[in-house]
Amino acid sequence: MRPVYTLHRTALAEIIRATRQAAPEEACGLLFGADRQIHSAVATANVADDPLRHFEIDPVRLIAAHRAARAGGLGIVGYFHSHPNGLAQPSATDQASAAGDGRVWAIVARGRITLWKDAPSGFEPLSYDTVEG
Structure with a gap:
């Protein structure tokens, strides 16, 4: 059975907002939480050379988020991005750039x-429930 994550509606709303705002480019950002809980999402600039086809999270924002987590803030659970003209599954580019972390x-x-x-052996699908918050 796949692990069930909890995606808070505020995080879901931010992911959807960022995706719509970035279109037709790929949106991207950070997911914050702990223990299979995604409490919030924060959109970041997509600094990829070709944002219509790829994403790269702004490294300045990523480093700042890691520092904030070390100072007691919510940890980085992961990342989000959109595939404006694709499928909601990892692309070949996603698989090639994954860290397996x-x-x-x-x-x-x-x-x-x-x-x-993003498992060491490749991407594994996860199920999730949404909750208020």
């Missing part, structure tokens, strides 16, 4: 959001 990737496409664990 166990973080969660939320992928948005055509109004659908899926969660994936």
Whole structure:
């Protein structure tokens, strides 16, 4: 059985907002929480050379988020990005750039959001429930 994550509606709303705002480019951002709980999402600039086809989270924002987590803030659970013209599953590019670090990737496409664990052996699908918060 796949691990069940909890995605708070405020995080879900931010992911959807960021995806709509970035279109037709890929949106991207950070997921914060702990213990299979995704409490919040924060959109970041997509600094990829070709943001219509790829994403790269702004490294300045990523480093700042790691520092905030070390100072007692919520930890980085993972990342989100959109596939404006694709499927809500890891692309070949996603698989090639994955670190295998166990973080969660939320992928948005055509109004659908899926969660994936970036496992050392490749992406594994995750199930989730949404809750208020």
